[in-house]
Amino acid sequence: MESIILASGSILRQDYFKLMGLPFSIYPAKIDESKVTLTDPEKLTAELAVKKVKKVIEVMSERLPKWIVGADTVIAVDSAIFGKPATHEEAAKMLKKLSGKTHKVVTSIALYNGHKKKIAKKTAVCSVTFAPLKEKEIEWYLDTNEWQGAAGAYRIQGLAGLFITQIKGDPSTVAGLPLSEFYVMLRGNGYPYGA
Numbered sequence: 001m002e003s004i005i006l007a008s009g010s011i012l013r014q015d016y017f018k019l020m021g022l023p024f025s026i027y028p029a030k031i032d033e034s035k036v037t038l039t040d041p042e043k044l045t046a047e048l049a050v051k052k053v054k055k056v057i058e059v060m061s062e063r064l065p066k067w068i069v070g071a072d073t074v075i076a077v078d079s080a081i082f083g084k085p086a087t088h089e090e091a092a093k094m095l096k097k098l099s100g101k102t103h104k105v106v107t108s109i110a111l112y113n114g115h116k117k118k119i120a121k122k123t124a125v126c127s128v129t130f131a132p133l134k135e136k137e138i139e140w141y142l143d144t145n146e147w148q149g150a151a152g153a154y155r156i157q158g159l160a161g162l163f164i165t166q167i168k169g170d171p172s173t174v175a176g177l178p179l180s181e182f183y184v185m186l187r188g189n190g191y192p193y194g195a
Contacts, residue, residue, distance in 0.1 A: 001192060005060070007052040007070040008176075010149075012157065016177045022193070029055040029070060033083065041076040042123050045108035048072035053110045053119055066114035067191060073176045075152030077103035082152045091142055091153035098152060100132035102166075105152070105174045109182055113189045122185050124178035126169020128156070133163060151176075 001023055006013060009028035017024045029052035036051070038044040052070030075082040077097055085091035108123040141160065147153040154160035156167075156174040172179040186193045 002066050004067040004069055004191075005056055005065045007056045007068055010071075010176050012155075012175050013071060013177045016172070016175075016179060016182075020179075020183075020193070027056050027060070029053070029059075031055050039081070041074050041081050041104065041106040042108070042125065044081065045072040045074055045106050046110070046121050046123055049108040049110035050119055050121060053112045057112065064114060068112035068114075069182075070110040071107060071177055073105065073107040073151040073174075075103055075105055077101055084149055084151055085147060085153045088142055091147040092138055094153040095133060095138045095141065095147075098130045098133075098154075099138070100130060102127050102129040103152070105169075107173045107176055107178055109177070109185060111185050111189055111191075113191075115190065118189075120185060120189050122178075122181045124170060124173040124181045126167060126171070126173045128164055128174060129166040130163050131165050137163070 003023040003025060005027050006017060006024050007027055007029040031051045033048060036047050038047055049070040049072045053068045056068050082094050085094055104125055104127055106125050108121060110119055110121045112119050144159055146155050146158045156171060170178050
């Protein structure tokens with residue numbers, strides 16, 4: 001199998017690549033997400049995932065790999081869209097907003113096929129319901145620092161799982177790489193993986 005550039009610093013996405021047995025290297029694409037002002041979470045994540053792939057193409061133009069994967073995840077609740085919080089205070093506000101509510105988690109994947117010079121994209125959505133959280137629970141969780149680098153200030157695969165009462169959809173979407181969609185995407189774009 002050809003090696004894939006993963007345009008993400010996400011440890012969990014790396015873990016999924018390892019789980020799948022995919023050969024890969026990491027090149028976290030640094031893009032200015034504030035310049036993308038879309039208000040539809042599905043369009044927003046798709047645009048950001050594509051921008052991450054394009055950034056790697058731009059930077060590695062002379063030694064361009066054949067496969068690049070970018071991904072982006074946001075949380076949508078009421079009319080708000082949450083990415084990764086920058087501060088403890090911002091994370092606290094996000095968790096207070098999620099407390100006792102059902103929110104949408106949207107993850108988009110962009111896949112560059114260098115053989116065809118094309119970028120394909122796919123988006124997955126699931127819903128997550130949080131139990132009502134007390135102020136002390138939020139502070140306890142924030143003190144773990146698990147919120148850092150996580151969309152919506154929580155990680156489903158960590159201690160935040162204690163607060164989740166229901167998930168509708170694929171939990172890997174919440175974790176940042178919807179596995180079934182990713183598998184279909186790889187196969188559909190000619191990457192020789194699986195049966």
